[in-house]
Amino acid sequence: MDELLKLLRKNALETPANIAKMLKVPEKEVTARIAEYEKKGIIRGYQAILNEDQLDLDCVRAVIEVKITPERGGGFDRIAGRLSKFPEVESLFLMSGGYDLLLFVKGPNLKEVASFVSEKLATIAGVVSTSTHFMLKTYKDQGVLMETEKEDERLKVSP
Amino acid sequence: MKDSKSRRKIVASHVDDIPKSGIRDFFDIVSTRKDIISLSIGEPDFVTPWHIREASIFALDRGATSYTANLGLLELRQLLSKYVGRSFGVNYDPLTEILVTVGVSEAMDLAIRAITEPGDEIIYHEPCFVSYSPVITLSHGKPVPVVTKRDNEFRLTPDLIRKKISKRTKAVILNFPTNPTGAVLNREDVEGIARLAVDNDLVVITDEIYSELVYDGEVISIASLPGMKERVIFLNGFSKTWAMTGFRLGFSCASPEITEAMMKIHQHVMMCAPVLSQKAAIEALRNGNADVIEMRSEYKKRRNFICASLNEMGLPCHVPKGAFYAFPYIGGYGMTSKNFSLRLLDEEKVACVPGTAFGESGEGYLRCSFATSMDEIKEAMKRMSAFVKRLQK
Numbered sequence: 001m002d003e004l005l006k007l008l009r010k011n012a013l014e015t016p017a018n019i020a021k022m023l024k025v026p027e028k029e030v031t032a033r034i035a036e037y038e039k040k041g042i043i044r045g046y047q048a049i050l051n052e053d054q055l056d057l058d059c060v061r062a063v064i065e066v067k068i069t070p071e072r073g074g075g076f077d078r079i080a081g082r083l084s085k086f087p088e089v090e091s092l093f094l095m096s097g098g099y100d101l102l103l104f105v106k107g108p109n110l111k112e113v114a115s116f117v118s119e120k121l122a123t124i125a126g127v128v129s130t131s132t133h134f135m136l137k138t139y140k141d142q143g144v145l146m147e148t149e150k151e152d153e154r155l156k157v158s159p
Numbered sequence: 160m161k162d163s164k165s166r167r168k169i170v171a172s173h174v175d176d177i178p179k180s181g182i183r184d185f186f187d188i189v190s191t192r193k194d195i196i197s198l199s200i201g202e203p204d205f206v207t208p209w210h211i212r213e214a215s216i217f218a219l220d221r222g223a224t225s226y227t228a229n230l231g232l233l234e235l236r237q238l239l240s241k242y243v244g245r246s247f248g249v250n251y252d253p254l255t256e257i258l259v260t261v262g263v264s265e266a267m268d269l270a271i272r273a274i275t276e277p278g279d280e281i282i283y284h285e286p287c288f289v290s291y292s293p294v295i296t297l298s299h300g301k302p303v304p305v306v307t308k309r310d311n312e313f314r315l316t317p318d319l320i321r322k323k324i325s326k327r328t329k330a331v332i333l334n335f336p337t338n339p340t341g342a343v344l345n346r347e348d349v350e351g352i353a354r355l356a357v358d359n360d361l362v363v364i365t366d367e368i369y370s371e372l373v374y375d376g377e378v379i380s381i382a383s384l385p386g387m388k389e390r391v392i393f394l395n396g397f398s399k400t401w402a403m404t405g406f407r408l409g410f411s412c413a414s415p416e417i418t419e420a421m422m423k424i425h426q427h428v429m430m431c432a433p434v435l436s437q438k439a440a441i442e443a444l445r446n447g448n449a450d451v452i453e454m455r456s457e458y459k460k461r462r463n464f465i466c467a468s469l470n471e472m473g474l475p476c477h478v479p480k481g482a483f484y485a486f487p488y489i490g491g492y493g494m495t496s497k498n499f500s501l502r503l504l505d506e507e508k509v510a511c512v513p514g515t516a517f518g519e520s521g522e523g524y525l526r527c528s529f530a531t532s533m534d535e536i537k538e539a540m541k542r543m544s545a546f547v548k549r550l551q552k
Contacts, residue, residue, distance in 0.1 A: 003456070003460070006456075007460070018464065018537065021463060021464045021467040021468065022460035022461070022463050022464045022533075023460065023463065024463045024467075152204065154200050154202060154204070155186065155200065156186065156189045156190060156195070156197045156199060156200065156510060157182055157185050157186035157189050157190075157197065157199040157200065157510065157512060158182065158186075158199070158200050158201045158202055159180070159182045159201050159288060159289045159290070159338075159516075
């Protein structure tokens, strides 16, 4: 992967001036390349990674395994596309193995998520079965640990 | 019993005479301070990759708690033989030419002890790692420093060595990439030094602990040049390459004659390197290549950033080709290295080791380690820039 993208992945707030220094390229080039990635749709957005457990939010998250019947001509894409439109669905993947689609769903409470599954998801033609798992605690998200690691234990000065 | 007047000195004079390390001095000062950013640390900020730690845990779980062969686990030596062959282009026999040690520090001590007669001179380049001169002294040898300069990026050229060769010269120590200057030798330098070694029948001890952290250009080990293997003691270890400093694991590669001599000392003073560290090292050599690539790429970005920032603020700094230290020149501000670093510590809470900790020729320089997170480096550069601005007024 381009080093520029790696840097942005680690810290999307990194300034073009700093990136330029790290990669030994002119700042203008960094700005232009970022713009190009955005234009091409390779960079699709910038978000903060939050430890929501600390925020005491009224919300629950669930992972839902969905089996569907693939359609002639479109495979899984049409149903997947339809499911993606629900605002409750945060992420959606096509999977190999015992089920077809994996959904990450968010709702204000358990009841709301349950009703999303039973009323919206399970009633779609082509959806064969669903299996819902509620998430209890986040330890690591998108490569980031949710607990601050202990301080640097190295000696402050060493040869 | 003798009375107090005639009592013999307890500490041997050749030990007593070794000056206190500049690093220890500076450590004593820094450790009394709080909330400082330290660019003074000579070890990776990365934690040992998990799969390597896990291999060691697994070994412990399986009851690997005993001595190993003096030379080290055969499996490890076999892997080392392959690794050195592949990465440095020289083949060593795992049965007779490779010794696993407790860090390169032990390997360096063994190497020097194994070859030094009292009074033998050993040439090394300065500014350099703090231990070379004391270890030579402890072996009753005579340390002969060669000063390297910024104008050729602290490289050691054959000419510089030639001037220091005498009838008593036994060996030359090389450490490239160099701690603290990040210097790397080019092919011409290495070939010239090899010729000198052959012409003057010298042993070459090459400490290549930073060899995997080279950012520009090729790595040429003097051991790989034709005819050099029998007179070279090649030292390397896991500390920097796989962020394994606390495992204390190094190794030496040399002719059977030299290896046997080093092993003789090793078996009496150390017995063997810790088995759990050796198990971890096996995993590092087997599956650790991606770790190295990842860490090297991160260090390179930090190096680029720190050098650009130092030059920008008015501290001229060559771009080190290897290791993880920037070595900016601070002599233009009318202060000694020590005073500069103490004021920087007092006024901006940034700790950089004064160049003099690495030999007198380090006067006028600071060592700024970039083995610390990018966020810390950024903050440190901000503070140093403010400090330098005040000096410029």
